[in-house]
Amino acid sequence: MANFLERICQAVVEGDDVSVVEYVQEALQAGESPLRILNEGLMPGADIVGKRFEEGEYFLPDLMLAGRALKAAMEILKPLLAAAAAADATLKKAKIVIATVQTDIHDIGKNIVASMLAAAGYDVIDLGVDVPLNSIIDKAEETKAEIIALSALLTTSMPYMKDLIDLLQARGLRQKYRVMVGGASVTPEWAESIGADGTGRDAVEAVRLARRLLGEA
Amino acid sequence: MRDYLELLDRAYTGEYISEENWDLEKVAATARRLVKKYRLEWDRNQVIPTDEGLIDAVFQAGLEMAIELGVYCRSTERIIHLSLQEIEEGLRTMPQSLVMGEGKDARTLYARRIGDERPPLFFGGSPGSPIPEEYFLENVLSYAQEPLIDLLTCGTLTEIGGRAVRTGQPLEIVATRRELQYLRTALSRVGRPGMGMLAAQSSVSELGDLAVAHPDLLRRCDSHLVPLLNELKLDFRNMARAVNSWEYGMINASLPCVIVGGLGGGPPGSAVINVASFIVSNLVCLADYHILHPIHIRHVATSTREVLWVISAVGQAFARNAPAIIVADIYPKSGAGTIELLYETAANAIVNSVSACHIEGCGSADGKLPHCSGLEARWMAEVALASWRRKITLEEANTWVLRLLDKYEKVFTQEGGNPGKPFDQVYDLKSLRPTVEWQALYDQVKTELKAEGLID
Numbered sequence A: 001m002a003n004f005l006e007r008i009c010q011a012v013v014e015g016d017d018v019s020v021v022e023y024v025q026e027a028l029q030a031g032e033s034p035l036r037i038l039n040e041g042l043m044p045g046a047d048i049v050g051k052r053f054e055e056g057e058y059f060l061p062d063l064m065l066a067g068r069a070l071k072a073a074m075e076i077l078k079p080l081l082a083a084a085a086a087a088d089a090t091l092k093k094a095k096i097v098i099a100t101v102q103t104d105i106h107d108i109g110k111n112i113v114a115s116m117l118a119a120a121g122y123d124v125i126d127l128g129v130d131v132p133l134n135s136i137i138d139k140a141e142e143t144k145a146e147i148i149a150l151s152a153l154l155t156t157s158m159p160y161m162k163d164l165i166d167l168l169q170a171r172g173l174r175q176k177y178r179v180m181v182g183g184a185s186v187t188p189e190w191a192e193s194i195g196a197d198g199t200g201r202d203a204v205e206a207v208r209l210a211r212r213l214l215g216e217a
Numbered sequence B: 001m002r003d004y005l006e007l008l009d010r011a012y013t014g015e016y017i018s019e020e021n022w023d024l025e026k027v028a029a030t031a032r033r034l035v036k037k038y039r040l041e042w043d044r045n046q047v048i049p050t051d052e053g054l055i056d057a058v059f060q061a062g063l064e065m066a067i068e069l070g071v072y073c074r075s076t077e078r079i080i081h082l083s084l085q086e087i088e089e090g091l092r093t094m095p096q097s098l099v100m101g102e103g104k105d106a107r108t109l110y111a112r113r114i115g116d117e118r119p120p121l122f123f124g125g126s127p128g129s130p131i132p133e134e135y136f137l138e139n140v141l142s143y144a145q146e147p148l149i150d151l152l153t154c155g156t157l158t159e160i161g162g163r164a165v166r167t168g169q170p171l172e173i174v175a176t177r178r179e180l181q182y183l184r185t186a187l188s189r190v191g192r193p194g195m196g197m198l199a200a201q202s203s204v205s206e207l208g209d210l211a212v213a214h215p216d217l218l219r220r221c222d223s224h225l226v227p228l229l230n231e232l233k234l235d236f237r238n239m240a241r242a243v244n245s246w247e248y249g250m251i252n253a254s255l256p257c258v259i260v261g262g263l264g265g266g267p268p269g270s271a272v273i274n275v276a277s278f279i280v281s282n283l284v285c286l287a288d289y290h291i292l293h294p295i296h297i298r299h300v301a302t303s304t305r306e307v308l309w310v311i312s313a314v315g316q317a318f319a320r321n322a323p324a325i326i327v328a329d330i331y332p333k334s335g336a337g338t339i340e341l342l343y344e345t346a347a348n349a350i351v352n353s354v355s356a357c358h359i360e361g362c363g364s365a366d367g368k369l370p371h372c373s374g375l376e377a378r379w380m381a382e383v384a385l386a387s388w389r390r391k392i393t394l395e396e397a398n399t400w401v402l403r404l405l406d407k408y409e410k411v412f413t414q415e416g417g418n419p420g421k422p423f424d425q426v427y428d429l430k431s432l433r434p435t436v437e438w439q440a441l442y443d444q445v446k447t448e449l450k451a452e453g454l455i456d
């Protein structure tokens, strides 16, 4: 059994989205539980990738490829996990809608944060860059997300994060979402001043923050 | 112009590909393959590569990438392919000299060579950094008044009359026009009205850019940025900048910001992407000159070993294979009022200068705070000119840079960075002189490096 899980972990580390699907299917056929495949196969792989990236050993494509492998594996596991989650609510993984706000096209940091959140097991819906505020909110509503994560690198696009929070308020939706914000010029003081629920300096802090906001840590 | 409109057509008819597949299957995979094929390697202790075979291979690999990939149009999710003939034509017609500014203040930028007899030129300013309106003019003056500064650039105005500027909103137009008014005022105040500029930095979308193409604001002898998106991408907003300036006649500076540690992997793959970016920007950005501004994926700063290597490899690759006017940016980690800013600037100035580039800076404190001043720009020019005057070799330059790295490299792991202080705390806004403390740090570093033999 351990062998299956190890191979799955390794396939994530190598960003191999073809093999990982094969191994997951083999593991399931052999009677392995979807939850164990997730927690002891995929997640440790994602952890290794995250660490290697932080240490400068892995580069952006490695992170993106691992994200791809994880996504492919999750396509198979999701329905099975959903069944398990229906029986046990603690197994449910939160949905996070992430975007770079309108007029801002800086996406390197946002992509890293999205990859790391996905690697931490969250269901991440990445809307891309230059996303209008209403589209972000509509998507969050549609997907029943719990967190809205916003990225902005420009002092002149940061006000849109405040505008989004104001818009949530105006639409009577503020209480439904935890809003986290980030980007090179975002400070904790500023995040607080616009009524956001938190910020993080990098992707590792973003994951920590998500866990805290969801009461998982 | 007809050719450019034809490129726009291609943005609609080119092959469709999702952005993620472009990133991974085209850019990242090609970079990886070319790095292997050409056996490109870098050495942490050789931040200025001296192996000519390696430099030429970086150029060849970049050329191959440009031919193979073309550019991705994000607005239509299609590939704009560029033919070999177009690419060669683009390389052949890169300006070899370019007059910026007018009258007695005009300067001629030229395609530099390694060991060039002619000195590099200097753009002074902290490009794109957010600067409060209350001292925007004084900040610009602090650069314009420096005799060694040849050309002027500036930060962005993020507030107008106390109102926050939002990108793409009407206030962006006001901010960009106001920026140009401040710049022109500064130039006449220091008696250099004809100095050339790289401006419209407050134009984050294309709006502001379009609104300042006027002889009273951004003249035809000035330049503006036409950015490429990472990596090898562009969109209609940025193509609009190119189209407008074509009609109007001002100078285009291409701005690819290759992320070292990003899709290209380490420094060699990133250098290949940067070469390819310049090659495609000849056509899609209608570039008259190129801004060389790779950044470090974690530390941002151009003064990291990895980024210094990329700057040097790309600068040398063009100088040896297809001379072009390249202006290499200096964006140090540290901000004004810190000693490390001066060490970082010195290292960057040496690398940029010996690698056949002109120099722009400093985007102090990663260019994200108003923690910048004319003093570090003076220092940037002094160090670059000293190394040029002494005709130091690439190998000697490398030794110097390694010694400087020893003095500042710690800032990259420092908690909270090394932001220093805002402009109004390091300069007296009335006299426009550095404060006693900031001046003392500058004098100290100058004395120290004089004793070590780096400068005169």
Ligand code: B12
Pocket (backbone or CB within 6 Å): A103, A104, A105, A106, A107, A108, A109, A110, A112, A113, A149, A150, A151, A152, A153, A154, A155, A156, A180, A181, A182, A183, A184, A185, A199, A200, A201, A202, A203, A205, A206, A209, B126, B127, B128, B129, B130, B156, B200, B201, B202, B203, B204, B205, B225, B227, B228, B229, B230, B255, B256, B257, B259, B295, B296, B297, B298, B300, B363, B366, B367, B368, B369
């Ligand atoms: C690369 C870059 C570009 C590229 C962007 C390409 C791309 N696809 O992203 C290009 C060349 C296109 C570009 C264009 C411009 N840029 Co720019 N750019 C940068 C640069 C050098 C690096 C950004 C980066 O990728 N860093 C690396 C990543 C990994 O870091 P990061 O984005 O900060 O993300 C990390 C954290 O912030 C955090 N994080 C990010 N998002 C989130 C979200 C959440 C929820 C959380 C918790 C955390 C989090 O985690 C991330 C991972 O560690 C910065 C300099 C800087 N100091 O940041 C300037 C910078 C952001 N740009 C700037 C400017 C002014 C511009 C332009 C207006 C230039 C111009 N005058 O034309 C245009 C604007 C285009 C637009 N409409 O957005 C200024 C902004 C100044 C300001 N404060 O307003 C900066 C600071 C530098 C400068 N002075 O020019 N730019």
